[in-house]
Amino acid sequence: MLVNTIVSALEDIKAHDIKVLDVKKITAMFDFIIIASADSSRQTKALAGNVQEKVKAAGGNIYSVEGEQSGEWLLVDVGDIVVHIMQPTVREYYNLETLWMDQEH
Secondary structure: HHHHHHHHHHHHHEEEEEEEOOOOOOOOOEEEEEEOOOOOHHHHHHHHHHHOOOOOOOOOOOOOOOOOOOOOOEEEEEEOOEEEEOOOHHHHHHHHHHOOOHHHH
């Protein structure tokens, strides 16, 4: 399953506070959102690169990557899975976990 591949790729480069959100019941656009924190723009870029490499090696597709210029928040679109790699201040500000999980209720 690509979710496990992505989480492993994030752990390889020391992402922290990795959360996997199952959003199948909330949206038809994708099945999972994976959110991870990185300590620097250099690490966010390295994490996004490793996710792309591991997904392709597992036979998955990368549809787009956004945010590479600033490196504060990178989004990797894997189709049924959207990966957000964020620096802690950006992650705290946007609070995606609460935003998506509040939709369930």
